[in-house]
Amino acid sequence: MNIYEKATEGLRLAGHHASIIQQSAEDIGVWIEVWNHDLQDCHEFRIHEEEMTYWADYYDENKKP
Secondary structure (H helix, E strand, O other): OOHHHHHHHHHOOOOOOHHHEEOOOOOEEEEEEEEEOOOOOEEEEEHHHHHHHHHHHHHHHHHOO
């Protein structure tokens, strides 16, 4: 499992909706969907490398055996 997959699964374990999106051969990233209840709208944000590392580590620490 690579860092993108681990970060995505870590975000999912924490209750977030996340996806891996590859925009080009060299541009791959993890995106998180954030729902705004007041606006009744969803926004997508790309997370940074440091955040991917955090969520990948979160996955390693919290995955089910």
